[in-house]
Amino acid sequence: MKKLSEFEKTGTVKVINVKGDKALRILEMGITPGVMLNVMRAAPLGFPIEVKIRGYALSLRESEAECIEIESGV
Amino acid sequence: MQQLSTIALVGNPNTGKSTLFNALTGLKQKIANYPGVTVEKKVGFTTISGEKVRVVDLPGTYSLNPKQLDEKIAYEVLAGKYKHEPAPDLAIVLIDASNLDRNLYLATQVMDLGIPVVIALSMIDVAEERGIEIDSKKISEQLGVPVIPIIAKNFGEAEKVIKHIEKNEIAVPGALAWNPGSDLEDAVEYITENWIRSEMDIPQRAWNIEALRFLGNDHAINEIPDLEKQHSLRNVVEKARTQLEKAGKNYSAEEVLRRYDFIEHCTSSSVSTSADVPENISDKIDEFVTHKYAGPVIFAAILLLMFQAIFSWAEPFMNLIDLTFIEAGNWVAETLPEGMLNDLIVEGVIAGLGGVVIFLPQIMFLFFFISILEGTGYMARAAFVMDGFMTRIGLHGRSVVPLMSGFACAIPGIMATRTIENWRDRLITIMVLPFMACSARLPVYALMIAAFIPDTSLFGIITLQGVTFFGLYIFGIVMAILSALVIKQFFSSKEQSPFIMELPAYKMPKWSSVAHNVYDRGKVFVVEAGRIILAISILLWFLASFPNVEIPNGLSSAEGSSELSAETVSQAQLEASYKLEHSYAGQFGHLIEPVIEPLGFDWKIGIGLITSFAAREVMVGTLNTIYSVEDEGEEALSLQKKLQRDINESTGEPVYNVWTALSLMVFFALAMQCMSTIAIVRRETNSWKWPAIMFTYMTGLAYLCSFIVYQVGMSL
Numbered sequence: 203m204k205k206l207s208e209f210e211k212t213g214t215v216k217v218i219n220v221k222g223d224k225a226l227r228i229l230e231m232g233i234t235p236g237v238m239l240n241v242m243r244a245a246p247l248g249f250p251i252e253v254k255i256r257g258y259a260l261s262l263r264e265s266e267a268e269c270i271e272i273e274s275g276v
Numbered sequence: 277m278q279q280l281s282t283i284a285l286v287g288n289p290n291t292g293k294s295t296l297f298n299a300l301t302g303l304k305q306k307i308a309n310y311p312g313v314t315v316e317k318k319v320g321f322t323t324i325s326g327e328k329v330r331v332v333d334l335p336g337t338y339s340l341n342p343k344q345l346d347e348k349i350a351y352e353v354l355a356g357k358y359k360h361e362p363a364p365d366l367a368i369v370l371i372d373a374s375n376l377d378r379n380l381y382l383a384t385q386v387m388d389l390g391i392p393v394v395i396a397l398s399m400i401d402v403a404e405e406r407g408i409e410i411d412s413k414k415i416s417e418q419l420g421v422p423v424i425p426i427i428a429k430n431f432g433e434a435e436k437v438i439k440h441i442e443k444n445e446i447a448v449p450g451a452l453a454w455n456p457g458s459d460l461e462d463a464v465e466y467i468t469e470n471w472i473r474s475e476m477d478i479p480q481r482a483w484n485i486e487a488l489r490f491l492g493n494d495h496a497i498n499e500i501p502d503l504e505k506q507h508s509l510r511n512v513v514e515k516a517r518t519q520l521e522k523a524g525k526n527y528s529a530e531e532v533l534r535r536y537d538f539i540e541h542c543t544s545s546s547v548s549t550s551a552d553v554p555e556n557i558s559d560k561i562d563e564f565v566t567h568k569y570a571g572p573v574i575f576a577a578i579l580l581l582m583f584q585a586i587f588s589w590a591e592p593f594m595n596l597i598d599l600t601f602i603e604a605g606n607w608v609a610e611t612l613p614e615g616m617l618n619d620l621i622v623e624g625v626i627a628g629l630g631g632v633v634i635f636l637p638q639i640m641f642l643f644f645f646i647s648i649l650e651g652t653g654y655m656a657r658a659a660f661v662m663d664g665f666m667t668r669i670g671l672h673g674r675s676v677v678p679l680m681s682g683f684a685c686a687i688p689g690i691m692a693t694r695t696i697e698n699w700r701d702r703l704i705t706i707m708v709l710p711f712m713a714c715s716a717r718l719p720v721y722a723l724m725i726a727a728f729i730p731d732t733s734l735f736g737i738i739t740l741q742g743v744t745f746f747g748l749y750i751f752g753i754v755m756a757i758l759s760a761l762v763i764k765q766f767f768s769s770k771e772q773s774p775f776i777m778e779l780p781a782y783k784m785p786k787w788s789s790v791a792h793n794v795y796d797r798g799k800v801f802v803v804e805a806g807r808i809i810l811a812i813s814i815l816l817w818f819l820a821s822f823p824n825v826e827i828p829n830g831l832s833s834a835e836g837s838s839e840l841s842a843e844t845v846s847q848a849q850l851e852a853s854y855k856l857e858h859s860y861a862g863q864f865g866h867l868i869e870p871v872i873e874p875l876g877f878d879w880k881i882g883i884g885l886i887t888s889f890a891a892r893e894v895m896v897g898t899l900n901t902i903y904s905v906e907d908e909g910e911e912a913l914s915l916q917k918k919l920q921r922d923i924n925e926s927t928g929e930p931v932y933n934v935w936t937a938l939s940l941m942v943f944f945a946l947a948m949q950c951m952s953t954i955a956i957v958r959r960e961t962n963s964w965k966w967p968a969i970m971f972t973y974m975t976g977l978a979y980l981c982s983f984i985v986y987q988v989g990m991s992l
Contacts, residue, residue, distance in 0.1 A: 227343055228776065229529055242559070245661055252779060257408075258375045258378065259780075261775075261776070
């Protein structure tokens with residue numbers, strides 16, 4: 203399963219699962235399985251990344267992006 | 277309507293909650309810290325049906341399943357668990373219409389708490405611009421609580437919320453109205469019946485949400501102080517979790533997913549999104565502002581402009597304040613009869629008050645800019661751009677602005693760390709911030725460099741003096757980075773809370789909020805830090821003025837200044853010098869001489885180290901007094917000469933050489949020698965523990981580094 207942290211492009215992906223010790227907060231922010239997530243851009247040095255979800259923009263560090271399993275090319 | 281005594285205002289960060297709070301309460305607000313913690317508590321009053329009602333503005337939070345201290349307090353107040361704040365009789369949940377799903381998530385949690393809930397739906401104008409139409413009547417029916425649309429830009433709109441509360445009986449929402457499903461309901465009931473009912477002393481209305489917290493979040497279980505109870509709770513929760521897993525449910529995610537299902541169900545019929553959405557302006561701006569290369573450059577340019585403005589705008593005000601307090605002091609000195617009371621008022625109280633008020637222009641200008649940066653949404657972008665760099669040195673993207681402010685003065689910088697939500701990151705930033713070379717160090721650096729660093733040219737216009745000056749700034753920054761890396765080691769990685777930061781849509785700042793914020797910060801500083809600063813000022817005055825010694829007859833030139841002709845030194849200056857040397861501060865300077873001797877300092881510098889605790893630049897004034905330099909005229913030049921000519925009586929060597937000067941500058945770069953910083957750290961961390969640690973480690977580090985500089989230098 204591909205993690206969001208390994209998705210090094212911009213574009214839309216589908217959230218499949220959220221795992222790990224930071225999962226609860228990530229889920230609470232609306233990153234729930236099944237929603238579409240749009241990777242907008244990366245900050246200097248590669249992380250954090252800016253993603254759009256449920257109509258708003260969110261910044262995720264690498265350790266948080268690692269918790270999110272995605273499906274790209276949807 | 278029902279009788280109300282306390283209303284709680286709840287909402288996500290960045291929803292304009294403080295604007296609504298200001299509109300509800302006007303200027304009748306009190307800001308303090310919650311007892312024992314660093315979370316700021318805002319309380320105000322509003323009038324409902326002619327009755328005065330207390331409004332508490334809870335810390336902004338995304339969830340009532342708290343991960344950070346400020347969220348925990350918001351939850352505990354609402355649940356009626358918090359000891360120092362009465363449970364509210366009603367909650368107003370502020371919801372951002374342009375970000376409905378995530379805001380409703382919090383609302384469904386507040387609805388579980390068994391108190392009447394009113395939802396204020398703001399930013400419908402922003403939502404409409406994005407092509408989102410919300411039927412507030414329909415959404416109110418779906419949720420089962422009143423939903424009142426307001427335009428946050430318009431202050432009058434707050435009245436609509438009040439009017440609704442006056443006219444209607446607000447009902448308590450039904451328990452678990454978001455339809456958790458039978459499996460989750462069973463788990464909640466199991467935990468409630470087998471543990472919470474018998475073991476916890478909390479209002480019954482909070483049982484459901486407490487059970488849900490335990491079910492999904494191990495931290496909530498670990499917080500139970502009694503280990504035996506914790507153990508029995510864990511057993512109960514484990515059973516409930518196993519049961520859920522048997523039903524094919526993920527115990528840590530099920531609640532969140534169910535709530536979002538409910539929210540999607542509510543919004544599917546009441547929210548319509550138009551197909552042709554105009555191009556999002558925020559995205560356009562972000563393409564440029566958060567660009568890999570352009571982003572940091574833009575941020576640096578904004579910072580530079582900001583600090584240049586603070587510097588040039590604050591200075592006239594600071595001069596005016598300085599002059600006013602000097603004039604006031606002179607007036608009192610001449611009006612009151614001479615004596616101790618006169619001295620106390622003039623040199624202790626008025627000078628101390630002046631020392632407090634002098635910081636206001638910088639604090640208020642800095643917060644003017646910070647409020648604008650926050651209000652427009654840029655601050656989050658700056659943190660986004662800088663976070664990669666800052667995490668590598670143990671700090672946070674949001675640490676940059678406070679740290680840079682530290683170059684002007686640590687006081688506003690430390691106050692600005694409030695923009696860092698996470699306590700650990702905020703604390704580390706506060707602890708290293710005073711290493712930034714603030715403007716109060718300049719006079720000391722300038723004096724020492726001019727007197728003892730040769731003005732030799734290195735390359736072209738670059739001189740050794742210039743390089744030393746620059747080196748001291750870099751030295752401060754490097755020490756700040758190293759300290760941050762070390763301090764970080766003391767925090768277990770468990771305490772690292774997630775950095776999931778919202779990048780709010782750009783908007784025009786609300787000028788009323790900017791003004792409010794500037795006023796609040798000024799008031800907090802004067803009222804809370806000012807008291808400590810004034811008290812220490814009076815203490816320092818006492819140390820430098822007592823005991824009152826007899827001036828011996830025929831007092832001639834004081835020690836060390838014998839080479840100068842007597843004509844340049846007035847009798848009054850000699851007396852002042854004599855009095856200072858024999859005061860408690862003077863005696864203390866002599867007393868610590870053996871301790872500071874390995875750094876190359878004598879008792880005269882010792883006195884200066886004590887008096888400069890009032891503010892670093894006082895060092896120069898103290899040396900002036902000790903060396904009996906005339907107040908007026910070319911004092912800098914003559915003090916410089918006197919320092920160069922000062923001879924140590926026992927060795928016959930000059931007291932100062934280049935290594936003494938370097939050692940002293942290193943000491944000033946590192947030591948915690950500023951009572952105002954101590955006072956503001958006490959306020960912002962709400963304890964004496966952190967200022968004590970800060971004083972000890974900074975001064976210890978200063979001693980060590982000065983020792984190395986002087987000893988290594990002298991042995992060369």
